[in-house]
Amino acid sequence: MDFKDSPEDATWRSEVRAWLDANASKLPEGEEPAYNLLGEEEEDEGAFVERSKAWQKKLYDAGLAAITWPKEFGGRDASPMQSFILGQEMGAYDVPAGVYTIGLGMIGPTIMTHGTEEQKERFLPKMLEGSEIWCQLWSEPNAGSDVASLETRAELSGDEWILNGQKVWTTGAHFCDWGLIIARTDPEAPKHRGITCFIVDMHDPGVEVRPLKQINGAAGFNEVFFSDVRIPDARRVGDINDGWRVALTTLMNERFAIGVGGGSGGSLMPLFHLAQKTHSNGGVAFDDAAIRQELATAYIAGRLLSLTGFRSLTKIAKGGIPGPEGSAMKLVSTKLASQLAETASKILGQESVLLSDDAPDGGTWANAFLSAPGIHLAGGTDEIMRNIIGERVLGLPKEPQVDKEIPFRERVRS
Numbered sequence: 001m002d003f004k005d006s007p008e009d010a011t012w013r014s015e016v017r018a019w020l021d022a023n024a025s026k027l028p029e030g031e032e033p034a035y036n037l038l039g040e041e042e043e044d045e046g047a048f049v050e051r052s053k054a055w056q057k058k059l060y061d062a063g064l065a066a067i068t069w070p071k072e073f074g075g076r077d078a079s080p081m082q083s084f085i086l087g088q089e090m091g092a093y094d095v096p097a098g099v100y101t102i103g104l105g106m107i108g109p110t111i112m113t114h115g116t117e118e119q120k121e122r123f124l125p126k127m128l129e130g131s132e133i134w135c136q137l138w139s140e141p142n143a144g145s146d147v148a149s150l151e152t153r154a155e156l157s158g159d160e161w162i163l164n165g166q167k168v169w170t171t172g173a174h175f176c177d178w179g180l181i182i183a184r185t186d187p188e189a190p191k192h193r194g195i196t197c198f199i200v201d202m203h204d205p206g207v208e209v210r211p212l213k214q215i216n217g218a219a220g221f222n223e224v225f226f227s228d229v230r231i232p233d234a235r236r237v238g239d240i241n242d243g244w245r246v247a248l249t250t251l252m253n254e255r256f257a258i259g260v261g262g263g264s265g266g267s268l269m270p271l272f273h274l275a276q277k278t279h280s281n282g283g284v285a286f287d288d289a290a291i292r293q294e295l296a297t298a299y300i301a302g303r304l305l306s307l308t309g310f311r312s313l314t315k316i317a318k319g320g321i322p323g324p325e326g327s328a329m330k331l332v333s334t335k336l337a338s339q340l341a342e343t344a345s346k347i348l349g350q351e352s353v354l355l356s357d358d359a360p361d362g363g364t365w366a367n368a369f370l371s372a373p374g375i376h377l378a379g380g381t382d383e384i385m386r387n388i389i390g391e392r393v394l395g396l397p398k399e400p401q402v403d404k405e406i407p408f409r410e411r412v413r414s
C-alpha cells in the first residue's frame with residue numbers, strides 16, 4: 001500500500017478537515033472521541049443519544065453521512081479510502097460515535113440488498129439522517145455463536161406475522177425505533193433453512209425491552225421480549241425461510257465494519273500520557289522499565305494492527321472483499337484492549353478501580369478494564385475467530401455439525 005494520499009484523496013482530506021474545523025471542536029491531543037455506549041451511566045446516555053442525533057443530522061445535511069452508500073440511497077458512492085479518511089479525520093474531533101454503527105454499517109446495506117423498493121424508500125432516508133435508530137436482534141439465550149439455533153418464532157396469520165420469543169444482548173434496544181430480527185418460520189426445515197428476517201417496530205406494545213445492568217453501572221444492551229407482536233408481511237426482508245442468507249449479508253457487513261482500518265489500539269496514546277503524568281517511586285510511571293516494556297509491546301501490537309488494517313483496506317479499494325484477516329484483527333485488537341486496561345491498572349494502582357468523574361481521566365481506565373471482557377464476545381467470540389482462522393487460513397478441517405441437515409424440531413437441545 002502507498003501510505004501517501006493520492007492527489008484526489010489529499011483534496012478530499014483537506015475538504016473534510018475544513019468542514020470539521022467549521023463544525024466541530026478539536027479534541028486535545030491524545031484524547032479519543034466519545035464512543036461510549038457501554039460506558040455511559042444511564043442518566044448521561046439520553047444526552048449522548050440526543051447529541052449523536054444532532055451530529056448525524058449535521059453530517060447528513062453536509063452530504064457526509066454513510067458516504068459509501070450508493071447515491072440513489074442518499075450516499076455519495078465514495079470509495080472505502082475516502083470513508084477511511086473521513087473516519088480518520090473525525091477521530092481528532094469531539095464528536096459522538098457508535099449510535100448509528102449498527103444501522104448505517106450493517107442494517108442499511110442489508111435492506112439495500114434484500115429489501116423491497118417500499119422498504120428502501122420508507123426506512124433508508126430516516127436511517128441516514130439519524131431520526132430513526134436501529135438495533136440488530138439476532139442473539140438469544142440459546143443461540144449466540146450458533147445463531148441459526150434461534151427459537152423466536154413467527155407464524156403467518158393472513159397477511160401478518162405473529163412474533164413470539166426472546167432476544168438478548170441487543171445493543172441500544174432501549175433507545176431504538178426499529179429492529180432487524182431473524183425468527184424461526186419453519187421448524188420442520190433444517191435450522192438454517194427455516195428462518196425469516198423482518199423489520200420490527202420497537203415501539204410496538206408487544207415489545208418489552210429490559211436493560212441489562214453491567215458491572216460498570218451502565219446498561220448499554222438489553223433483553224427483548226416479544227409477545228404476539230404483529231408484523232405486516234410488507235415488513236418481511238427477503239423470501240420466507242431465506243432469512244439466513246439475509247443474516248449473512250448483515251454479518252458480512254459487520255465483519256467489514258469491524259475489520260476495515262483495524263484500529264490502532266484504541267486508547268494507546270492516552271495510556272502513554274497516563275504513564276507520563278502518573279507519579280510513581282519518586283518519578284513517573286513512564287520511567288519504570290516494566291511499564292515501558294508493556295507500553296512498547298502494546299505499541300508494536302497496535303502498529304501491526306494498523307498495518308494489517310491498511311492491507312485489508314488496500315484489498316477492498318482494489319475491489320476485493322474482506323477476508324479472514326478481519327477475524328485475526330478482531331482477535332488481536334480485543335486482546336490489545338485487555339492488555340491496555342491491565343497496564344493502566346498497574347500504572348494507577350489502587351486508583352484504577354475508581355469510576356467517578358474525579359477519578360484519573362474521569363474513570364476511563366476502570367471502565368476500560370470492566371468493558372474489555374465484553375469486546376471479546378461481541379461480533380463473534382475469540383474462539384469463533386480462532387475457528388475461522390483455523391478453517392479459512394490454516395485449512396484445518398471444519399467442525400462437525402451434526403444438526404445441520406436434520407429438521408430443527410428434532411435437534412438435541414441443551
Ligand SMILES: Cc1cc2nc3c(=O)[nH]c(=O)nc-3n(C[C@H](O)[C@H](O)[C@H](O)COP(=O)(O)OP(=O)(O)OC[C@H]3O[C@@H](n4cnc5c(N)ncnc54)[C@H](O)[C@@H]3O)c2cc1C
Pocket residue numbers: 038135136137138139140141143144145146168169170171172221374375377378379380381382383384387399
Ligand atoms: C458488547 C456486546 C454487544 C452485543 N450486541 C449484540 C447485538 O446488538 N445484537 C445481537 O443480536 N447480539 C449482540 N451481542 C451478542 C453476541 O453476538 C454474542 O454474545 C456472541 O455471539 C456469543 O454468543 P453467546 O454470548 O450466546 O455465547 P455462546 O455462543 O454460548 O458461547 C459460550 C462460550 O463457548 C464458546 N464457543 C461457542 N461455540 C464455539 C465453537 N463452535 N467452538 C469453540 N468455542 C465455542 C464461545 O467462544 C464462548 O466462550 C452482543 C454481545 C456483547 C458482549
